[in-house]
Amino acid sequence: MPRGKIKLENYVESLSILEPNGNVDAKLDPKISDKDLLKLFRAMLLGRRYDERMLRLQRQGRIGTYGPALGQEAASLGPAFAMRQDDWFVPSFREPSAMIYRGWPIEKLMLWWGGNEEGASPPEGLRDLPICVPVASQVQYGAGIAWGCKLRKEDHVCVTFVGDGGTSEGDFHEGLNCAATFGAPMVLIVQNNHWAISLPRDKQTVSQTLAQKAIAYGINGIQVDGNDILAMVVATREAIDKAREGEGPTLIEAVTYRLGVHTTADDPKKYRSEEEVEHWKPKDPLARFWKYMKKKGLLDEKSRDALEEEISAEISAAVARAEAFKPDLTEPFYHCFEEMPNHLRAQYAEFQAYLDSAGMSESNSGAEDQQLSRNIEAY
Numbered sequence: 001m002p003r004g005k006i007k008l009e010n011y012v013e014s015l016s017i018l019e020p021n022g023n024v025d026a027k028l029d030p031k032i033s034d035k036d037l038l039k040l041f042r043a044m045l046l047g048r049r050y051d052e053r054m055l056r057l058q059r060q061g062r063i064g065t066y067g068p069a070l071g072q073e074a075a076s077l078g079p080a081f082a083m084r085q086d087d088w089f090v091p092s093f094r095e096p097s098a099m100i101y102r103g104w105p106i107e108k109l110m111l112w113w114g115g116n117e118e119g120a121s122p123p124e125g126l127r128d129l130p131i132c133v134p135v136a137s138q139v140q141y142g143a144g145i146a147w148g149c150k151l152r153k154e155d156h157v158c159v160t161f162v163g164d165g166g167t168s169e170g171d172f173h174e175g176l177n178c179a180a181t182f183g184a185p186m187v188l189i190v191q192n193n194h195w196a197i198s199l200p201r202d203k204q205t206v207s208q209t210l211a212q213k214a215i216a217y218g219i220n221g222i223q224v225d226g227n228d229i230l231a232m233v234v235a236t237r238e239a240i241d242k243a244r245e246g247e248g249p250t251l252i253e254a255v256t257y258r259l260g261v262h263t264t265a266d267d268p269k270k271y272r273s274e275e276e277v278e279h280w281k282p283k284d285p286l287a288r289f290w291k292y293m294k295k296k297g298l299l300d301e302k303s304r305d306a307l308e309e310e311i312s313a314e315i316s317a318a319v320a321r322a323e324a325f326k327p328d329l330t331e332p333f334y335h336c337f338e339e340m341p342n343h344l345r346a347q348y349a350e351f352q353a354y355l356d357s358a359g360m361s362e363s364n365s366g367a368e369d370q371q372l373s374r375n376i377e378a379y
């Protein structure tokens with residue numbers, strides 16, 4: 001076979017609509033209704049204030065480790081807005097704005113970060129998976145769910161989230177190849193926040209973009225300004241439409257920046273410069289959206305302050321509910337087996353006896369009220 005060249009048609013499309021000064025590219029403006037814009041702005045502000053409150057709760061020892069989504073709100077909220085409520089949503093761990101927008105009670109997210117399993121059960125009726133930390137595992141779940149939708153001839157799409165660091169994992173490649181090969185209706189949002197803990201994006205891969213990884217799998221890929229709520233809505237809408245029409249998956253690289261710590265367990269000053277963070281601050285998605293809303297005459301300082309108060313009260317009420325929640329400490333025993341095997345029964349009995357002796361059975365009783373536990377008598 002002679003030496004030749006196989007021609008590939010490849011380029012990476014890019015998209016940005018809302019400038020950091022709040023101006024929009026009129027040709028690309030998705031013309032979202034005023035009502036929806038206000039709803040979206042409220043959701044982004046709520047996501048930001050939730051994030052800040054969670055950091056404070058962690059510092060006060062009231063929740064466990066927390067991974068903030070500061071600066072990344074648009075990258076998940078845009079897709080959440082573009083989806084249908086009955087579509088599937090597979091988050092990673094920096095999508096609280098989207099999860100709250102989709103209907104997760106705030107206290108559930110608080111419980112999750114407090115180490116409580118109840119925070120992992122999706123609210124009734126939502127086709128959502130819970131917060132999920134194992135890096136890139138989400139792509140496997142997303143591909144499988146999307147393929148399942150196709151096999152069942154359902155018209156749901158599965159919107160899935162992974163980070164820039166996740167693109168180096170086997171799960172990412174296996175999941176994406178599977179979704180591509182089976183034409184599964186998955187929209188994969190890669191939140192490129194430029195860091196994977198202390199590893200910068202340019203040491204993660206020598207690929208010029210993350211979006212171009214789509215080319216290798218023969219699917220659509222686009223690089224989007226992930227701090228631009230309008231661009232994220234438009235790109236996800238288009239990808240969802242394609243997926244629903246049977247055109248398979250799309251990879252959306254959402255270019256954003258992690259303005260805060262990786263989690264409350266690290267100190268980014270050890271590995272990145274203040275200048276870099278300062279460079280990204282003017283691109284903050286919330287500041288940008290606020291300027292846009294103000295220019296459009298949809299919000300002013302007074303109405304924004306009123307919104308702030310309302311949101312603050314909403315979050316405080318959720319904190320109170322989360323802290324009043326009584327966990328069922330025996331709940332982990334119920335999840336692995338349809339019928340509890342003997343060795344687990346023995347451990348269950350031992351644990352129950354410990355709770356009794358430590359006077360903790362009482363605090364365990366809330367579970368029944370909350371209909372969380374299965375009836376152990378049944379075993």
Ligand SMILES: Cc1ncc(C[n+]2csc(CCOP(=O)(O)OP(=O)(O)O)c2C)c(N)n1
Nearest residue numbers: 094133134135163164165166193195196197
């Ligand atoms: C399979 C796996 N390996 C390692 C970790 C530890 N870990 C948690 S977050 C993280 C970095 C992930 O980076 P990225 O995918 O860019 O997401 P980001 O944290 O920036 O949102 C690592 C290595 C993990 N959770 N799962």
Ligand SMILES: [Mg+2]
Nearest residue numbers: 163164195196
């Ligand atoms: Mg990252």
